[in-house]
Amino acid sequence: MSLNIIDLIKGQLGPAFVSQAALQYGESESGISKAISGLLPAVVGGMADNSDNPLVLNAILNSSSPALLGDLTGNSANNSSIASVLTQIFGNNLNGLINSIATYAGISNNSSDSLLHSVTGATVGTISKYAVDNNLDKAGISSLLNDQKGIVSTLLPVGFSFASVGMGDWDARYKFDNDKDAINMPAHEEPKPEVTRSTTLNGTFPDRNKEKDNSIWKWLLPLLLLIAAAYFIWKQCEQTETTTTTTVTDSGEVVTDTVTTTGSNAATGMSANQVDEDIDLNGTPLRGYKGGMEDRMIAFLKSDGYKNAQNDDALKDNWYNFDHVNFKMGSADQLEAGSEEQLQNLVAILKAYPDAKVKIGGYTDKTGDEVKNQKLSEDRANFIRSWLDKQGIGSQVTGADGYGSEFATVDATASDAERAVDRKMAVRFAK
Secondary structure, eight states, X not given: XXXXXXXXXXXXXXXXXXXXXXXXXXXXXXXXXXXXXHHHHHHHHHHHHTTTOHHHHHHHHHOOHHHHHHOHXXXXXXXXXXXXXXXXXXXXXXXXXXXXXXHHHTOOHHHHHHHHHHHHHHHHHHHHHHHHHXXXXXXXXXXXXXXXXHHHTTOOOTTOXXXXXXXXXXXXXXXXOTTOSOOOOOGGGOOOOOOOOSSOTTSOOOOHHHHHHHHHHHHHHXXXXXXXXXXXXXXXXXXXXXXXXXXXXXXXXXXXXXEEEESTBGGXXXXXXOOEEEEEETTEEEEEEXXXXXXXXXXXXXXXXXXXXXXXGGTTTOEEEOSSOOBOTTOSSOBOTTHHHHHHHHHHHHHHSTTOEEEEEEEOOSOSOHHHHHHHHHHHHHHHHHHHIIIIIGGGEEEEEEOTTTTOOSOTTSOHHHHGGGOEEEEEEEO
């Protein structure tokens, strides 16, 4: 199975980047996320179509991945190499892509342009880093890019088309068609009207049975297209957004640990039933999800469920998964932006209920080396415990354990999306 490089790139375009870009460009986070969901497959698809282009390959080989990935909103915008890559893969269609993404995401053209450079920088930087870590030469990078052709076409967001980009077999006409209706052709491409006659060349009337057969398709074809569109939308609603932490051992083994969110709004980290709203904490609003971690923890405390628990055994099986506590790629001590906001919510809950105590847990799936997975999950759990201690509630945190794949339920041979349920950070009440 070929590597899905998009999973690695998404790790650079997570909540931290979305928050920073929204603040810098004066746009909403939802608009930024929506734009990224359209730009990422476009950029990766364009580079895949240019997998043998020397200028694109040189840009990847010669880029400084730490510099690019360290400041995507700054370095990418002013990087001549990134501008050259965009020209190579989109050519005269570059402005059309920028305008269409702006319209689709509800952001300005300037923001769309800046995001395009940032997404391209994240793509080039991530591939460059992967190439260095795995000793890939030009041929190896070319092969990696070429492998993405079968992936990008499945990642188009609902209601959006890359017809105007004209990459690979997506569409040869370089036009956008967001609502899937007939594409308007330029005047020089408009077909000439076809003159029909009511009789054949020998003066007889045409075969009416054939006309009836043709008329069936007038209603059957749209029906089939409607069914196909409904199936596509349904599959999109099951999409999984994966933020992957990937490390490569000296022996070449790839170990992954990923935080995953599932739902129709995967690009924003929200599922269809997760709506950002105020959660009531004894009169103090906390920003969270109805039915999310904070909401359920507060409901448990208000119900006296914690007070009535006789011992730790009564609480040990009731874990609350964090919605937005993510670590940067390959790190156990650097949180993604947005993570501290949810941790602050946990601090507020514990301060409102000073008698309550909690325990932190980290988990991975069954892939990779179990010893390393267990250590990674333990280091991350201990980091969160240390962070909470600095907020003055250390006495309310009884422990932090990494469980690796001990409690993973999905087989290692399953797909990445299926294994995602086993990769998480969580908290539970303790006595």
